[in-house]
Amino acid sequence: MTPQIDPRAGAAVKAADRAHVFHSWSAQELIDPLAVAGAEGSYFWDYDGKRYLDLTSGLVYTNIGYQHPKVVAAIQEQAAHLTTFAPAFAIEARSEAARLIAERTPGDLDKIFFTNGGADAVEHAVRMARLHTGRPKVLSAYRSYHGGTQQAVNLTGDPRRWASDSATAGVVHFWAPFLYRSRFYAETEEQETARALEHLETTIAFEGPGTIAAIILETVPGTAGIMLPPPGYLAGVREICDRHGIVFVLDEVMAGFGRTGEWFAADLYGVTPDLMTFAKGVNSGYVPLGGVAISGAIAETFARRPYPGGLTYSGHPLACAAAVATINVMAEEGVVENAKRLGASLVGPGLAELAERHPSVGEVRGVGMFWAVELVKNRETREPLVPYNATGEANAPMAAFGAAAKKAGVWPFVNMNRTHFVPPLNVSEAEVKEGLAALDAALSAADEYTV
Numbered sequence: 001m002t003p004q005i006d007p008r009a010g011a012a013v014k015a016a017d018r019a020h021v022f023h024s025w026s027a028q029e030l031i032d033p034l035a036v037a038g039a040e041g042s043y044f045w046d047y048d049g050k051r052y053l054d055l056t057s058g059l060v061y062t063n064i065g066y067q068h069p070k071v072v073a074a075i076q077e078q079a080a081h082l083t084t085f086a087p088a089f090a091i092e093a094r095s096e097a098a099r100l101i102a103e104r105t106p107g108d109l110d111k112i113f114f115t116n117g118g119a120d121a122v123e124h125a126v127r128m129a130r131l132h133t134g135r136p137k138v139l140s141a142y143r144s145y146h147g148g149t150q151q152a153v154n155l156t157g158d159p160r161r162w163a164s165d166s167a168t169a170g171v172v173h174f175w176a177p178f179l180y181r182s183r184f185y186a187e188t189e190e191q192e193t194a195r196a197l198e199h200l201e202t203t204i205a206f207e208g209p210g211t212i213a214a215i216i217l218e219t220v221p222g223t224a225g226i227m228l229p230p231p232g233y234l235a236g237v238r239e240i241c242d243r244h245g246i247v248f249v250l251d252e253v254m255a256g257f258g259r260t261g262e263w264f265a266a267d268l269y270g271v272t273p274d275l276m277t278f279a280k281g282v283n284s285g286y287v288p289l290g291g292v293a294i295s296g297a298i299a300e301t302f303a304r305r306p307y308p309g310g311l312t313y314s315g316h317p318l319a320c321a322a323a324v325a326t327i328n329v330m331a332e333e334g335v336v337e338n339a340k341r342l343g344a345s346l347v348g349p350g351l352a353e354l355a356e357r358h359p360s361v362g363e364v365r366g367v368g369m370f371w372a373v374e375l376v377k378n379r380e381t382r383e384p385l386v387p388y389n390a391t392g393e394a395n396a397p398m399a400a401f402g403a404a405a406k407k408a409g410v411w412p413f414v415n416m417n418r419t420h421f422v423p424p425l426n427v428s429e430a431e432v433k434e435g436l437a438a439l440d441a442a443l444s445a446a447d448e449y450t451v
């Protein structure tokens with residue numbers, strides 16, 4: 001697809017946006033959204049014809065890139081056949097999407113409850129856990145994000161929670177492992193695992209094991225920094241949950257559907273949760289869809305007892321048709337395998353090479369097409385390039401990095417003092433190299449702020 005240059009059309013789109021669109025997570029008068037004219041594969045472009053390699057995959061959801069023809073055709077075909085239908089009925093697209101998802105989930109997570117996205121998937125997973133156990137509390141980690149709805153944002157462990165934190169949502173936060181910025185004074189992964197599990201055990205003991213319905217963790221935290229759990233940690237959490245009768249929930253909204261080079265990140269660790277949330281990559285974000293994969297034991301709770309929850313658009317035919325096509329495309333085209341191969345052979349080594357050249361890079365970590373670059377003022381002290389939750393002038397170093405990346409032709413994922421390398425999973429070798437070269441140029445801007 002060739003970008004069409006039409007600045008007047010772009011100006012009209014921008015004017016209507018600024019007049020009427022209320023943007024999320026933003027001070028409305030301080031933002032300047034780009035008017036996007038089109039997208040294809042790993043790229044999108046504006047009305048001036050400037051093209052960007054999308055290193056964000058939208059919001060880490062276009063796992064097969066933009067406008068994949070097979071998924072577009074599946075949506076069109078479904079719209080012509082059955083555009084919408086209420087969730088109480090059995091329809092082909094919904095049934096087939098559930099079957100394909102259940103084939104890929106670990107263990108006995110064979111029942112699928114469809115939602116409209118990740119946040120409401122988390123909402124329903126928590127509701128299921130509370131009803132299954134008859135307990136009120138849920139434990140979640142700092143350095144996490146679980147969604148913007150009321151329960152999900154209270155579970156979240158980053159500053160987006162603060163404005164909506166009611167302190168009465170039955171949520172208790174704890175520290176999960178992260179060796180680079182260890183809260184446990186650990187020097188090795190083994191120490192970090194052992195001390196993080198001991199901290200969790202202590203938290204449970206002081207909260208009262210019989211009051212805790214669930215522990216929810218992002219299998220690999222996404223927006224919070226792509227911190228891979230050290231060996232043994234998730235298995236240890238699984239054992240703690242089993243011992244105390246606590247439901248173990250893994251949030252795979254961002255990490256699932258191939259992002260880590262496996263269908264689900266849980267597959268990397270050989271751990272099966274009781275509930276698993278998903279969204280985003282299930283259909284590459286082409287039509288909103290999320291869900292909860294449910295274990296046999298929890299499904300049995302609602303075999304003769306009604307589950308008190310539902311959504312008007314649960315398992316929407318267009319969304320499910322997109323999911324069926326996306327999963328089939330990923331299987332047929334080796335998309336998950338591509339993410340695994342290029343992550344190991346090109347992205348990881350390439351980012352490590354950038355770290356050697358740029359004093360602003362404190363750590364590189366990741367797997368598959370899920371990588372984070374931690375930017376620091378000083379490698380020895382590990383002081384972040386910008387303060388936690390920085391805004392305005394305090395965020396100038398990261399703003400300079402972001403501007404340099406865009407000038408170099410890539411759209412970067414920037415959050416706090418990090419940039420994430422999260423392109424579509426079917427990205428090519430040439431596109432990965434293009435992205436690494438652009439980051440190389442942009443990191444020179446961040447280097448100017450090191451000491």
